[in-house]
Amino acid sequence: MRCKLPATASRTNGALLLALERAEAARGICAAQMGAVADxxxxxxxxxxxxx
Incomplete structure (x- = not known):
C-alpha cells in the first residue's frame, strides 16, 4: 500500500496554509493505513x- 500526498502549486499564503493542512491530513490517513497493515x-x- 502506497501513500500519496496531494500535489500543490501554492501562490499565496492562504493557499500554502491550505496545502499544509491537506498534507497533514493525508499523512494522518497514511499513518492509520500503515498501522492497520502492521496490525x-x-x-x-x-x-x-x-x-x-
Missing amino acids: CQEDAERVQAKKP
Missing part, C-alpha cells in the same frame, strides 16, 4: 506461531 501482519504472525 494485520502481527495477527498473521501470531496465528502462524500457534500452528503445530
Whole structure:
C-alpha cells in the first residue's frame, strides 16, 4: 500500500496554509493505513506461531 500526498502549486499564503493542512491530513490517513497493515501482519504472525 502506497501513500500519496496531494500535489500543490501554492501562490499565496492562504493557499500554502491550505496545502499544509491537506498534507497533514493525508499523512494522518497514511499513518492509520500503515498501522492497520502492521496490525494485520502481527495477527498473521501470531496465528502462524500457534500452528503445530
